[in-house]
Amino acid sequence: MAQFSSALRLTDLDDFIAPSQDCIKPVKVERLPGSKAGKLAIENDGDYYQIDEQGTKTPLPKAKITLNDCLACSGCVTxxxxxxxxxxxxxxxxxxxxxxxxxxxxxxxxxxxxxxxxxxxxxxxxxxxxxxxxxxxxxxxxxxxxxxxxxxxxxxxxxHVALIESGKEFLRRYGGDVTSSPGPLPMLTSSCPGWVCYAEKTQGSYVLPFISTTKxxxxxxxxxxxxxxxxxxxxxxxxxxxxxxxxxxxxxxxxxxxxxxxxxxxxxxxxxxxxxxxxxxxxxxxxxxxxxxxxxxxxxxxxxxRENPQDHCGGGSGGYLEFVLRYAAREVYGHTLDKITYKTVRNVDFKETTLELEGKPVFKFAAAYGFRNIQNVVQKIKRNKCSYQFVELMACPSGCLNGGGQIRPQEGQNAKDLVMRLNDVYAMADMVDPLTCGGVSRLYADWLNGEDSEKAQKCLHTQYHAVEKIENAFNIKW
Missing domain, CATH: 3.40.50.1780 (Rossmann fold)
Structure with missing residues (x-):
C-alpha cells in the first residue's frame, strides 16, 4: 500500500487495474452470446452474473479499464x-x-x-x-x-482574468466582436481538467473545438x-x-x-x-x-x-456562466442584467437560464456538473441538437466546492450538509466584478502589454489534443 493522501486508495500498483468502486466511467455489461433472456445480478465482490430461468448463475466477463480509458476522476490510481x-x-x-x-x-x-x-x-x-x-x-x-x-x-x-478572457472569447465566437468571424457554439468552459481530460481521451477532435481556449x-x-x-x-x-x-x-x-x-x-x-x-x-x-x-x-x-477575501457571483466553480451572460448581454445588446433566474433540468446539477429581450430569447446558457450531465451535453452537440450558446461544465457533482481534494465531512456530518455549508461560507466573501477591479487593468498593461497583445494570447490561452487510442500495440496495456 503506497503512502499517499488518505483520499487516494491504492491497491495493486501495476499498470492495469479493474474498475474501482468509485470509478464513474460507464461500463456496459453484455449478456453471454446465444443465451436466452435472463436476469443480470451483481454480487458484493463486484462480479456480474447472468441468472437463467432455472436460477443458475453464470459469471460474466469482467469489464476492463486501462489507463487510456481513465477519465482522471481521482477514483483510482495506477x-x-x-x-x-x-x-x-x-x-x-x-x-x-x-x-x-x-x-x-x-x-x-x-x-x-x-x-x-x-x-x-x-x-x-x-x-x-x-x-x-x-x-x-x-x-x-x-x-x-x-x-x-x-x-x-x-x-x-x-x-478575474479568466472570466474576462472567457467573455471576450464568447463574443468572438458569437460574432459580437466585429474583428473576428463567428466560431463554434456552444462554448464549453475549460477550467475543469477532469472534463478536459475526458474530452481529449473519449471525444476526439469533434468536441475539442467547442472548448474555450482560455486557461x-x-x-x-x-x-x-x-x-x-x-x-x-x-x-x-x-x-x-x-x-x-x-x-x-x-x-x-x-x-x-x-x-x-x-x-x-x-x-x-x-x-x-x-x-x-x-x-x-x-x-x-x-x-x-x-x-x-x-x-x-x-x-x-x-x-x-484587497481588504477582504473576494469571490465571484454564480457559485463556487468560478462564476463563468453568470459573468459571460452579463458581459454578452451588455456588449451585444446594451442590456444590463441584474437577476438571473435558473430552471432545473433533469437533476439539481443541471440548470439553464434564458435571456429574453422584447419577448424573444436571445441567449440560452446552462451549467452541467457531473459526468452524467456532461455526457448529455456532449451527445446533444454531436446530434446537432444543443440549443445552448454557452455551457459551464464541471466534472464533480455540485461543482468545485465538492472537488475530490476537498476536506471530507467530519463526524456527524454528511456530504450533502457539507456542500451546503461550503456554499454558505463561499458567499461570505466580497462578490466583485472583475471589470471594476483596477488592479486587473494594471495587470493587463504592466504584464501583458495590453488586452489583445501577442503576449496576452500566449499567457492566457491554450490548446487541446485528441488522444488517439492504439489498438493491439504489442498487446501492451498502458
Missing part, C-alpha cells in the same frame, strides 16, 4: 500515475522547501517559493476549522511562510507567477517554486501538461499542486494548532487593493 502524484504532494512540497532553506542563497538548490491559494480550498479549510475566510487565509499564510514560502497570493486575481485560473496564475511575479521580485522563472493549493486532484494532471512547460527556462508554470485535504493532513502531521496560529496578511500585486 503505477503510471504514482510518479506524478509523488511529484505533486505535500511531502514533496515540504522536501523542496526544506532543501531550499538549507541551501546557500546563490546555489541552484535555493528556491523562491510562491503559493497561490484557490478560493475553494480557502472555503474548505474555513469550514473545517470554523474560521472566517480572512482568518483562514491569514493563518495559512503564517504557516506556509514558517515553512520557507516567500510569497502567498490569492488566485482570485487569475480568476484555467490555476494555469493563468502559473504564467503570472513564473513571469510577472518572478520579474518584480528579481528572480529567474526556474528559481521560482510555484505551489498551487487546489480543491481537486485532477489539477495535478493539469499542471503536468506539456502545454504548460517553459522550454526556455525548463520549468513548469505550476511545480506542485497540493489539495485542501493534503493541507489538513500536513497540519495534523506537523501537529500545528491551526486555531492558535497568528495572522499574516496575504501578499498582493502592485496596484491591487
Amino acid at each position: 503505477s503510471a500515475e504514482t510518479v506524478l502524484i509523488r511529484q505533486q504532494s505535500g511531502e514533496e512540497m515540504c522536501r523542496v522547501l526544506d532543501e531550499s532553506l538549507a541551501a546557500p542563497p546563490e546555489s541552484c538548490g535555493h528556491r523562491f517559493p510562491v503559493v497561490s491559494l484557490s478560493p475553494q480550498s480557502r472555503v474548505s479549510l474555513a469550514a473545517r476549522y470554523g474560521l472566517t475566510l480572512k482568518e483562514t487565509e491569514e493563518k495559512l499564510t503564517t504557516v506556509l511562510k514558517g515553512f520557507g514560502v516567500a510569497r502567498v497570493y490569492d488566485t482570485t486575481v487569475a480568476n 484555467s485560473p490555476q494555469q493563468i496564475m502559473g504564467s503570472l507567477v513564473k513571469d510577472y511575479i518572478a520579474d518584480i521580485n528579481g528572480v529567474r522563472p526556474n528559481s521560482v517554486y510555484h505551489i498551487a493549493v487546489m480543491p481537486c486532484y485532477d489539477k495535478k494532471l493539469e499542471a503536468s501538461r506539456d502545454d504548460f512547460y517553459n522550454d526556455v527556462f525548463r520549468t513548469k508554470d505550476v511545480d506542485c499542486v497540493v489539495t485542501s485535504v493534503e493541507i489538513e493532513r500536513l497540519l495534523e502531521d506537523k501537529r500545528i494548532d491551526f486555531l492558535s496560529v497568528d495572522a499574516t496578511p496575504l501578499d498582493t500585486l502592485p496596484g491591487h487593493i
Whole structure:
C-alpha cells in the first residue's frame, strides 16, 4: 500500500487495474452470446452474473479499464500515475522547501517559493476549522511562510482574468466582436481538467473545438507567477517554486501538461499542486494548532487593493456562466442584467437560464456538473441538437466546492450538509466584478502589454489534443 493522501486508495500498483468502486466511467455489461433472456445480478465482490430461468448463475466477463480509458476522476490510481502524484504532494512540497532553506542563497538548490491559494480550498479549510475566510487565509499564510514560502497570493486575481478572457472569447465566437468571424457554439468552459481530460481521451477532435481556449485560473496564475511575479521580485522563472493549493486532484494532471512547460527556462508554470485535504493532513502531521496560529496578511500585486477575501457571483466553480451572460448581454445588446433566474433540468446539477429581450430569447446558457450531465451535453452537440450558446461544465457533482481534494465531512456530518455549508461560507466573501477591479487593468498593461497583445494570447490561452487510442500495440496495456 503506497503512502499517499488518505483520499487516494491504492491497491495493486501495476499498470492495469479493474474498475474501482468509485470509478464513474460507464461500463456496459453484455449478456453471454446465444443465451436466452435472463436476469443480470451483481454480487458484493463486484462480479456480474447472468441468472437463467432455472436460477443458475453464470459469471460474466469482467469489464476492463486501462489507463487510456481513465477519465482522471481521482477514483483510482495506477503505477503510471504514482510518479506524478509523488511529484505533486505535500511531502514533496515540504522536501523542496526544506532543501531550499538549507541551501546557500546563490546555489541552484535555493528556491523562491510562491503559493497561490484557490478560493475553494480557502472555503474548505474555513469550514473545517470554523474560521472566517480572512482568518483562514491569514493563518495559512503564517504557516506556509514558517515553512520557507516567500510569497502567498490569492488566485482570485487569475480568476478575474479568466472570466474576462472567457467573455471576450464568447463574443468572438458569437460574432459580437466585429474583428473576428463567428466560431463554434456552444462554448464549453475549460477550467475543469477532469472534463478536459475526458474530452481529449473519449471525444476526439469533434468536441475539442467547442472548448474555450482560455486557461484555467490555476494555469493563468502559473504564467503570472513564473513571469510577472518572478520579474518584480528579481528572480529567474526556474528559481521560482510555484505551489498551487487546489480543491481537486485532477489539477495535478493539469499542471503536468506539456502545454504548460517553459522550454526556455525548463520549468513548469505550476511545480506542485497540493489539495485542501493534503493541507489538513500536513497540519495534523506537523501537529500545528491551526486555531492558535497568528495572522499574516496575504501578499498582493502592485496596484491591487484587497481588504477582504473576494469571490465571484454564480457559485463556487468560478462564476463563468453568470459573468459571460452579463458581459454578452451588455456588449451585444446594451442590456444590463441584474437577476438571473435558473430552471432545473433533469437533476439539481443541471440548470439553464434564458435571456429574453422584447419577448424573444436571445441567449440560452446552462451549467452541467457531473459526468452524467456532461455526457448529455456532449451527445446533444454531436446530434446537432444543443440549443445552448454557452455551457459551464464541471466534472464533480455540485461543482468545485465538492472537488475530490476537498476536506471530507467530519463526524456527524454528511456530504450533502457539507456542500451546503461550503456554499454558505463561499458567499461570505466580497462578490466583485472583475471589470471594476483596477488592479486587473494594471495587470493587463504592466504584464501583458495590453488586452489583445501577442503576449496576452500566449499567457492566457491554450490548446487541446485528441488522444488517439492504439489498438493491439504489442498487446501492451498502458
